[in-house]
Amino acid sequence: MDTLEAKELVVKAGRKLVESKLIARTWGNVSCRISDTHFVITPKGRDYMQLTADDIVEVAIADCSYSGDIKPSSEKAMHAAVYLHDPNVNFVIHTHQENASVVSAAGVERMKVYGKYPLLGDEVICADYALPTTKKLARKAAKALKQTSGHAVILSKHGALCFGANNEVAFQAASDLEAACAEYVAKQYLKLSGRSSVDPVLLNQYAISRLSGRAQKSESCNLKNNYDSGFYFESERTSSGFTLKLSNGVVTEVKSEELHLLNASIREEARLLNDIYHIFNDINYIVHSDTPSVTAVSHADITVRPLLDDFAQLVGTSAKTVPIHAKTAIRSALKRASAVLLHQKGALCCGSTRSDATAVAMVMEKNCKALIGASLFGSIQPIHPLESFLMRYMYLNSYSKQATKNTK
Numbered sequence: 001m002d003t004l005e006a007k008e009l010v011v012k013a014g015r016k017l018v019e020s021k022l023i024a025r026t027w028g029n030v031s032c033r034i035s036d037t038h039f040v041i042t043p044k045g046r047d048y049m050q051l052t053a054d055d056i057v058e059v060a061i062a063d064c065s066y067s068g069d070i071k072p073s074s075e076k077a078m079h080a081a082v083y084l085h086d087p088n089v090n091f092v093i094h095t096h097q098e099n100a101s102v103v104s105a106a107g108v109e110r111m112k113v114y115g116k117y118p119l120l121g122d123e124v125i126c127a128d129y130a131l132p133t134t135k136k137l138a139r140k141a142a143k144a145l146k147q148t149s150g151h152a153v154i155l156s157k158h159g160a161l162c163f164g165a166n167n168e169v170a171f172q173a174a175s176d177l178e179a180a181c182a183e184y185v186a187k188q189y190l191k192l193s194g195r196s197s198v199d200p201v202l203l204n205q206y207a208i209s210r211l212s213g214r215a216q217k218s219e220s221c222n223l224k225n226n227y228d229s230g231f232y233f234e235s236e237r238t239s240s241g242f243t244l245k246l247s248n249g250v251v252t253e254v255k256s257e258e259l260h261l262l263n264a265s266i267r268e269e270a271r272l273l274n275d276i277y278h279i280f281n282d283i284n285y286i287v288h289s290d291t292p293s294v295t296a297v298s299h300a301d302i303t304v305r306p307l308l309d310d311f312a313q314l315v316g317t318s319a320k321t322v323p324i325h326a327k328t329a330i331r332s333a334l335k336r337a338s339a340v341l342l343h344q345k346g347a348l349c350c351g352s353t354r355s356d357a358t359a360v361a362m363v364m365e366k367n368c369k370a371l372i373g374a375s376l377f378g379s380i381q382p383i384h385p386l387e388s389f390l391m392r393y394m395y396l397n398s399y400s401k402q403a404t405k406n407t408k
Helices: 003-019 076-085 098-104 135-145 167-193 200-212 256-261 264-279 292-298 309-314 327-336 354-374 385-407
Strands: 029-033 038-041 057-060 091-095 110-112 123-127 152-155 159-164 233-237 241-246 251-255 285-289 339-342 347-351
Touching (some): 003 029, 003 038, 003 091, 003 167, 038 076, 057 076, 076 159, 091 167, 098 152, 098 159, 098 354, 123 135, 135 152, 152 167, 159 167, 167 200, 200 292, 200 354, 233 354, 251 256, 251 264, 309 385, 327 347, 347 354
Parallel strands (some): 123 152
Antiparallel strands (some): 029 038, 029 091, 038 057, 091 159, 110 123, 233 241, 233 285
8 A cells, every 4th residue: 555545544544533432532553554564553642633644653564663753653563463463454453442441351361252243253352461562462462363263352451453454344343342342241241130131220230239249229329320410520720719610511610718608519529629729739620520330339439440551551550439528538549549439429530631631531431341340250350559550650751741742
């Protein structure tokens, strides 16, 4: 394929991935083969919606060498492994898509598909875990590729690798994988619970009961949305205090010295936010996540640990669950993580910008969903604490700074 044509195709595919919500921000990567010896791939740490053909990097399949000042994706070796494995593959996408990530945390070696999705074959192989961006991860992916007859493999605690003769096949494989993974988790729930159909609320309740060891009553664990009363909010620091935007769209300007003048319905939330902004100078935006999965996990009263490596990177080595009134515990939790779960009330997700806080909320949701899914498959195995610490350190001191620089 002509190099410029391939680069333009990769740019379009990157935008399509974001629009389809198979990836977010700069997570994941896209590549296209241009010859028997080279492919082009998305750059490291760049916003997919801002990419141009000039940003796409040409890489050698044999040794992943490249030229120029723009660095290719740090997962380039994994893409090279696919091209080496099958000369008929011309397009590869690596995603952190939600349902595949859930299965990646479940500890299964392979996921049966039973031929419903032809592009996936009869089963999808789950590659063993390795730290992201490492040669070891590329080797684990290559080993899984040798065992698969389909167009996708799952990467343990990481995401998915989907590929095909062209971009349409690779995208369809990713779409089919999402559907197949959702069905796989649902079938496991039906098998364990004895139910004949899947109600997401009841599934969450069942999983949280397994996690907490306590039965969850429907009336106390309604996970569809607990916050019609206006608890959900987004908040942004201002020069005189902060704004508080509720789920009904009402935005309130809050001044730190005037908290006592606020309506009683938002005074508690405002005091909590004021305390956080006062203590943490690097937090400028807070998103309250009340999605069904996050809300469900907040009922379990547990410390959530990374089942997915992007949780370790963006959130931290753990996220504690504390009462909303426990300001000291909330402050302590946020010293070590970008999010804290509030007992039965979802989670506070923090960042220096709205984009950062939203990304933390997305990863919190995905890790909570993975925790719920993994609870249906037996013993839950978080990422090793030392590996989680290393990923968090590298993210804070390298990747996040690069991402911030490229989005300014």
